[in-house]
Amino acid sequence: MTIRIGIVTVSDRASKGVYQDLGGPAIKDCLTEILSCSWEPAARLIPDEQARIEATLIELCDRDGCCLVVTTGGTGPALRDVTPEATEAVCDKILDGFGEQMRAVSLKVVPTAVLSRQIAGVRGKSLIVNLPGKPSAIRDCLLAVFPAIPYCIDLLEGPYLTTNETLVKAFRPKK
Amino acid sequence: MTIRIGIVTVSDRASKGVYQDLGGPAIKDCLTEILSCSWEPAARLIPDEQARIEATLIELCDRDGCCLVVTTGGTGPALRDVTPEATEAVCDKILDGFGEQMRAVSLKVVPTAVLSRQIAGVRGKSLIVNLPGKPSAIRDCLLAVFPAIPYCIDLLEGPYLTTNETLVKAFRPKK
Amino acid sequence: MTIRIGIVTVSDRASKGVYQDLGGPAIKDCLTEILSCSWEPAARLIPDEQARIEATLIELCDRDGCCLVVTTGGTGPALRDVTPEATEAVCDKILDGFGEQMRAVSLKVVPTAVLSRQIAGVRGKSLIVNLPGKPSAIRDCLLAVFPAIPYCIDLLEGPYLTTNETLVKAFRPKK
Secondary structure: OOOEEEEEEEOHHHHHOOOOOOHHHHHHHHHHHHEOOOOEEEEEEEOOOHHHHHHHHHHHHHHOOOOEEEEEOOOOOOOOOOHHHHHHHHOOEEOHHHHHHHHHHHHOOOHHHHHOOOOEEEEOOEEEEEEOOOHHHHHHHHHHHHHHHHHHHHHOOOOOOOEOOOOOOOOOOOO | OOOEEEEEEEOHHHHHOOOOOOHHHHHHHHHHHHEOOOOEEEEEEEOOOHHHHHHHHHHHHHHOOOOEEEEEOOOOOOOOOOHHHHHHHHOOEEOHHHHHHHHHHHHOOOHHHHHOOOOEEEEOOEEEEEEOOOHHHHHHHHHHHHHHHHHHHHHOOOOOOOEOOOOOOOOOOOO | OOOEEEEEEEOHHHHHOOOOOOHHHHHHHHHHHHEOOOOEEEEEEEOOOHHHHHHHHHHHHHHOOOOEEEEEOOOOOOOOOOHHHHHHHHOOEEOHHHHHHHHHHHHOOOHHHHHOOOOEEEEOOEEEEEEOOOHHHHHHHHHHHHHHHHHHHHHOOOOOOOEOOOOOOOOOOOO
């Protein structure tokens, strides 16, 4: 069973080629560092359109069987920022702890982290996590929450993820 | 006026007798340590069925007059975990601070605390609080939030709870 | 372009004259300390009626063009506390980070901060923030979140707020 992880960059300008997508590659690099199991990325670059984001998340979860889908971009307070709305619309359950922990970690770096509306949730057997847009903030947030992700995917009956323990120590409670 | 507190264990397996209910007795023991006023428990053991959880919470609040109802179990990300959904469905107001504080406290112990969807809310004159499933986590969470519970119940026009102040110092603002 | 900030005291008793409104003036004084740009307050004193609060927020945002509206009062768990409900009803987006950060700051002072249901959100080009009722808590919360407010208003295409940097250092990311 191939471990597939969706990486979705949400950005009007990057999707038009106005500037380069930095967030998607930053996520891929960070996951490559974190994971010790083999996995393959399914990368997408789309504009800030809620219907398009929802369709992309559904496709990655339901058709492509991604156990984890991470997004970057579109979580701020501006009118075009609709990634959390799309995420909430396609999820069965919202896991408020992810947003809280990611904001708490980012707040140590910049006070404007309070403006981030990042959420995470479960759709079927997939975990979806919104990350910030900036590569350094992506890394801070992924490293903060990743210790809980392999066990979450176990609970969703997904594949068994393993991590490079010097960087991220995945926690699984003893039965 | 008898002070009655509902204790609801939500677990498919414990309710079938596959294993022993540890969460419910742990809550009872912890409340016995915390409270210095006399009180009586109203304990229930039910499966992870949303309609059943809702009916049990409504009965404990509206018919049995519990000023406080605490639950254990069913707050994770798995398909059968529906305790927060049931709690939200029967509450008039959700108090986000409880979930935030309980996750923050549990995160100091295990990184998977981020996966907990524990909430608290008000139904009429009753406060409902979701606790984790594990006895040690139950204790950590109850001790963390209990200083605010007696004043919350005052605001809901319920009975006057008193605590063993060496363990939990209940806070009531001066008028 | 005049910078206008709405200040809404929500209190049954203060609006009837049973006691003096302390929260509204405390907000005005605190904003006067924080802001180095010129601005004018639009103050309102209304009872804890959800429809009335919603109408007041809409008027201050849509008709009076306030880039920021702050409220005080009505965020607790009691039956008459409906300020968050009214705020959520008129906002396009909720910014969960504000409530989390304000509760975290207030929790260092009083454990009953966990009972506060304060939220913040965006309506069109306006940011609405619920503050506590008590003047000292108002100040703690405003100082905690204000570093992020000028940039939030930039993102909403509002006026350029500047602050007295010895008290509040507004953060704007470099482009």
